[in-house]
Amino acid sequence: GQQVMQIPQYQHVQEGEDFTTYCNSSTTLSNIQWYKQRPGGHPVFLIQLVKSGEVKKQKRLTFQFGEAKKNSSLHITATQTTDVGTYFCAANLQGAQKLVFGQGTRLTINP
Amino acid sequence: EAGVAQSPRYKIIEKRQSVAFWCNPISGHATLYWYQQILGQGPKLLIQFQNNGVVDDSQLPKDRFSAERLKGVDSTLKIQPAKLEDSAVYLCASSFRPNSGGRETQYFGPGTRLLVL
Numbered sequence: 001g002q003q004v005m006q007i008p009q010y011q012h013v014q015e016g017e018d019f020t021t022y023c024n025s026s027t028t029l030s031n032i033q034w035y036k037q038r039p040g041g042h043p044v045f046l047i048q049l050v051k052s053g054e055v056k057k058q059k060r061l062t063f064q065f066g067e068a069k070k071n072s073s074l075h076i077t078a079t080q081t082t083d084v085g086t087y088f089c090a091a092n093l094q095g096a097q098k099l100v101f102g103q104g105t106r107l108t109i110n111p
Numbered sequence: 112e113a114g115v116a117q118s119p120r121y122k123i124i125e126k127r128q129s130v131a132f133w134c135n136p137i138s139g140h141a142t143l144y145w146y147q148q149i150l151g152q153g154p155k156l157l158i159q160f161q162n163n164g165v166v167d168d169s170q171l172p173k174d175r176f177s178a179e180r181l182k183g184v185d186s187t188l189k190i191q192p193a194k195l196e197d198s199a200v201y202l203c204a205s206s207f208r209p210n211s212g213g214r215e216t217q218y219f220g221p222g223t224r225l226l227v228l
Binding site: 005025033041042043044045061090097098099100101102103104 | 144152153154155159166167183217219
Protein backbone atom coordinates (compact mmCIF):
# COMPACT_ATOMS: atom_id res chain seq x y z
CA GLY A 1 0.00 0.00 0.00
CA GLN A 2 0.89 3.64 -0.26
CA GLN A 3 3.50 4.43 2.38
CA VAL A 4 4.03 8.09 1.60
CA MET A 5 0.88 10.17 1.35
CA GLN A 6 0.88 13.59 -0.21
CA ILE A 7 -1.87 16.22 -0.08
CA PRO A 8 -3.52 17.98 -1.72
CA GLN A 9 -3.59 16.19 -5.07
CA TYR A 10 -4.33 19.44 -6.91
CA GLN A 11 -3.96 23.12 -6.03
CA HIS A 12 -4.94 26.08 -8.15
CA VAL A 13 -3.86 29.53 -7.00
CA GLN A 14 -3.73 33.08 -8.25
CA GLU A 15 -0.26 34.31 -9.10
CA GLY A 16 1.21 35.89 -6.01
CA GLU A 17 -0.63 33.63 -3.56
CA ASP A 18 1.19 31.15 -1.37
CA PHE A 19 1.17 27.38 -1.87
CA THR A 20 1.85 24.47 0.48
CA THR A 21 2.01 20.73 -0.09
CA TYR A 22 2.26 18.15 2.68
CA CYS A 23 3.84 14.74 2.83
CA ASN A 24 2.99 12.20 5.54
CA SER A 25 4.04 8.69 6.46
CA SER A 26 2.95 6.29 9.18
CA THR A 27 6.54 5.08 9.50
CA THR A 28 9.70 6.93 10.39
CA LEU A 29 11.62 8.22 7.42
CA SER A 30 15.39 8.18 7.04
CA ASN A 31 15.24 11.28 4.90
CA ILE A 32 12.96 13.10 2.52
CA GLN A 33 13.62 14.51 -0.90
CA TRP A 34 11.52 16.92 -2.94
CA TYR A 35 11.27 16.91 -6.73
CA LYS A 36 9.54 19.16 -9.24
CA GLN A 37 8.14 17.84 -12.51
CA ARG A 38 7.08 20.35 -15.14
CA PRO A 39 4.23 19.34 -17.46
CA GLY A 40 5.62 16.84 -19.96
CA GLY A 41 8.96 16.80 -18.19
CA HIS A 42 10.82 14.58 -15.79
CA PRO A 43 11.35 14.90 -12.03
CA VAL A 44 14.09 17.33 -11.05
CA PHE A 45 15.67 17.17 -7.61
CA LEU A 46 15.04 20.22 -5.44
CA ILE A 47 16.34 19.40 -1.96
CA GLN A 48 16.94 16.75 0.66
CA LEU A 49 16.14 16.89 4.38
CA VAL A 50 17.76 14.49 6.80
CA LYS A 51 17.60 15.86 10.34
CA SER A 52 14.58 15.93 12.62
CA GLY A 53 12.98 19.40 12.57
CA GLU A 54 15.20 20.55 9.71
CA VAL A 55 14.17 23.65 7.76
CA LYS A 56 15.78 24.68 4.49
CA LYS A 57 15.07 27.59 2.21
CA GLN A 58 15.63 28.13 -1.50
CA LYS A 59 14.57 31.65 -2.42
CA ARG A 60 10.75 31.53 -2.18
CA LEU A 61 10.65 27.83 -1.29
CA THR A 62 10.73 26.62 2.33
CA PHE A 63 11.09 22.94 3.15
CA GLN A 64 10.45 21.42 6.58
CA PHE A 65 11.01 17.98 8.05
CA GLY A 66 8.90 17.07 11.06
CA GLU A 67 10.30 16.48 14.51
CA ALA A 68 9.20 12.84 14.42
CA LYS A 69 10.56 12.43 10.86
CA LYS A 70 7.17 11.28 9.65
CA ASN A 71 6.05 14.35 7.74
CA SER A 72 7.35 17.16 5.61
CA SER A 73 6.08 20.24 3.85
CA LEU A 74 7.02 22.46 0.95
CA HIS A 75 5.82 26.06 1.05
CA ILE A 76 6.11 28.49 -1.84
CA THR A 77 5.71 32.17 -1.06
CA ALA A 78 4.22 34.49 -3.67
CA THR A 79 3.87 31.96 -6.48
CA GLN A 80 4.97 32.80 -10.00
CA THR A 81 3.91 31.19 -13.27
CA THR A 82 7.27 29.42 -13.42
CA ASP A 83 6.26 27.46 -10.31
CA VAL A 84 3.68 25.50 -12.32
CA GLY A 85 4.23 21.74 -12.16
CA THR A 86 3.82 18.72 -9.94
CA TYR A 87 5.75 18.59 -6.70
CA PHE A 88 6.68 15.17 -5.36
CA CYS A 89 8.06 14.16 -2.04
CA ALA A 90 10.12 10.99 -1.96
CA ALA A 91 11.46 9.20 1.05
CA ASN A 92 13.55 6.31 2.21
CA LEU A 93 11.66 4.38 4.81
CA GLN A 94 13.75 3.61 7.85
CA GLY A 95 16.33 0.99 6.96
CA ALA A 96 15.40 0.78 3.29
CA GLN A 97 17.34 1.85 0.22
CA LYS A 98 14.36 2.20 -2.05
CA LEU A 99 13.00 5.71 -2.63
CA VAL A 100 9.20 5.82 -2.33
CA PHE A 101 7.43 8.69 -4.06
CA GLY A 102 4.24 10.38 -2.98
CA GLN A 103 1.40 10.85 -5.44
CA GLY A 104 2.41 14.44 -6.07
CA THR A 105 0.63 17.79 -5.82
CA ARG A 106 -0.15 19.40 -9.13
CA LEU A 107 0.10 23.19 -8.93
CA THR A 108 -1.59 25.38 -11.50
CA ILE A 109 -1.46 29.16 -11.42
CA ASN A 110 -3.81 31.80 -12.74
CA PRO A 111 -1.69 34.71 -14.02
CA GLU B 112 27.87 17.36 -17.94
CA ALA B 113 25.55 15.27 -20.09
CA GLY B 114 22.39 14.08 -18.42
CA VAL B 115 20.68 10.71 -18.43
CA ALA B 116 19.79 9.69 -21.98
CA GLN B 117 16.80 7.55 -22.89
CA SER B 118 15.37 6.24 -26.11
CA PRO B 119 12.97 6.08 -27.71
CA ARG B 120 11.07 9.09 -26.37
CA TYR B 121 7.72 7.73 -27.52
CA LYS B 122 6.42 4.29 -28.40
CA ILE B 123 3.01 3.04 -29.44
CA ILE B 124 2.42 -0.71 -29.59
CA GLU B 125 -0.48 -3.11 -29.53
CA LYS B 126 -1.13 -5.35 -26.57
CA ARG B 127 0.80 -8.61 -26.56
CA GLN B 128 3.64 -7.02 -28.54
CA SER B 129 7.13 -6.59 -27.13
CA VAL B 130 8.98 -3.36 -26.48
CA ALA B 131 12.42 -2.37 -25.23
CA PHE B 132 13.72 0.85 -23.71
CA TRP B 133 17.31 1.99 -23.47
CA CYS B 134 19.04 4.14 -20.88
CA ASN B 135 22.51 5.65 -20.71
CA PRO B 136 23.20 7.04 -17.23
CA ILE B 137 25.42 9.95 -16.32
CA SER B 138 29.06 8.99 -16.74
CA GLY B 139 30.51 7.58 -13.54
CA HIS B 140 27.18 6.92 -11.87
CA ALA B 141 27.24 3.45 -10.37
CA THR B 142 23.55 3.19 -9.54
CA LEU B 143 20.81 3.03 -12.14
CA TYR B 144 17.06 2.96 -11.55
CA TRP B 145 14.05 2.22 -13.72
CA TYR B 146 10.75 3.77 -12.67
CA GLN B 147 7.23 3.45 -14.02
CA GLN B 148 5.10 6.59 -13.81
CA ILE B 149 1.44 6.11 -14.57
CA LEU B 150 -0.47 9.28 -15.44
CA GLY B 151 -1.35 11.24 -12.33
CA GLN B 152 0.87 9.20 -10.02
CA GLY B 153 4.35 9.40 -8.63
CA PRO B 154 7.18 7.32 -10.05
CA LYS B 155 7.27 3.71 -8.83
CA LEU B 156 10.61 1.93 -8.65
CA LEU B 157 10.77 -1.15 -10.86
CA ILE B 158 14.41 -2.12 -10.49
CA GLN B 159 17.64 -0.74 -9.08
CA PHE B 160 21.12 -1.72 -10.28
CA GLN B 161 24.40 -1.19 -8.50
CA ASN B 162 26.96 -1.48 -11.30
CA ASN B 163 25.74 -4.61 -13.10
CA GLY B 164 24.08 -6.24 -10.10
CA VAL B 165 20.43 -6.00 -9.06
CA VAL B 166 19.85 -4.32 -5.70
CA ASP B 167 16.05 -4.26 -5.68
CA ASP B 168 13.55 -5.69 -8.15
CA SER B 169 10.74 -6.37 -5.70
CA GLN B 170 8.20 -4.35 -7.69
CA LEU B 171 9.19 -5.62 -11.14
CA PRO B 172 6.47 -7.82 -12.71
CA LYS B 173 8.91 -10.53 -13.60
CA ASP B 174 6.47 -12.55 -15.67
CA ARG B 175 6.61 -9.87 -18.37
CA PHE B 176 9.28 -7.32 -17.45
CA SER B 177 13.01 -7.85 -17.61
CA ALA B 178 15.99 -5.55 -17.30
CA GLU B 179 19.71 -5.85 -17.65
CA ARG B 180 22.83 -3.78 -17.22
CA LEU B 181 25.44 -6.16 -18.52
CA LYS B 182 28.53 -3.94 -18.49
CA GLY B 183 27.47 -1.76 -15.60
CA VAL B 184 26.78 1.26 -17.80
CA ASP B 185 23.85 1.21 -20.25
CA SER B 186 20.66 -0.58 -19.38
CA THR B 187 17.66 -1.96 -21.22
CA LEU B 188 14.17 -2.59 -19.91
CA LYS B 189 11.93 -4.98 -21.83
CA ILE B 190 8.25 -5.74 -21.67
CA GLN B 191 7.05 -8.98 -23.26
CA PRO B 192 4.14 -9.23 -23.81
CA ALA B 193 2.73 -5.79 -23.14
CA LYS B 194 -0.65 -5.20 -21.52
CA LEU B 195 -2.93 -2.17 -21.68
CA GLU B 196 -2.08 -1.28 -18.08
CA ASP B 197 1.61 -0.94 -19.00
CA SER B 198 0.82 2.41 -20.64
CA ALA B 199 2.99 4.84 -18.70
CA VAL B 200 6.16 6.86 -18.77
CA TYR B 201 9.26 4.78 -18.07
CA LEU B 202 11.88 6.88 -16.36
CA CYS B 203 15.51 6.00 -15.97
CA ALA B 204 17.53 7.67 -13.22
CA SER B 205 21.08 7.41 -11.99
CA SER B 206 23.05 8.37 -8.92
CA PHE B 207 26.71 8.41 -8.09
CA ARG B 208 26.61 5.99 -5.18
CA PRO B 209 24.02 3.58 -3.84
CA ASN B 210 21.07 5.22 -2.20
CA SER B 211 22.32 4.25 1.25
CA GLY B 212 20.25 6.13 3.79
CA GLY B 213 18.78 8.12 0.95
CA ARG B 214 21.58 10.60 0.69
CA GLU B 215 22.13 10.44 -3.05
CA THR B 216 20.47 12.74 -5.53
CA GLN B 217 18.85 10.88 -8.38
CA TYR B 218 19.07 12.42 -11.83
CA PHE B 219 16.21 11.50 -14.13
CA GLY B 220 16.20 11.08 -17.87
CA PRO B 221 13.43 12.49 -20.10
CA GLY B 222 11.53 9.20 -20.03
CA THR B 223 9.90 7.00 -22.66
CA ARG B 224 6.17 7.46 -23.08
CA LEU B 225 4.59 4.10 -23.86
CA LEU B 226 1.06 3.71 -25.13
CA VAL B 227 -0.33 0.19 -25.40
CA LEU B 228 -3.43 -0.13 -27.59
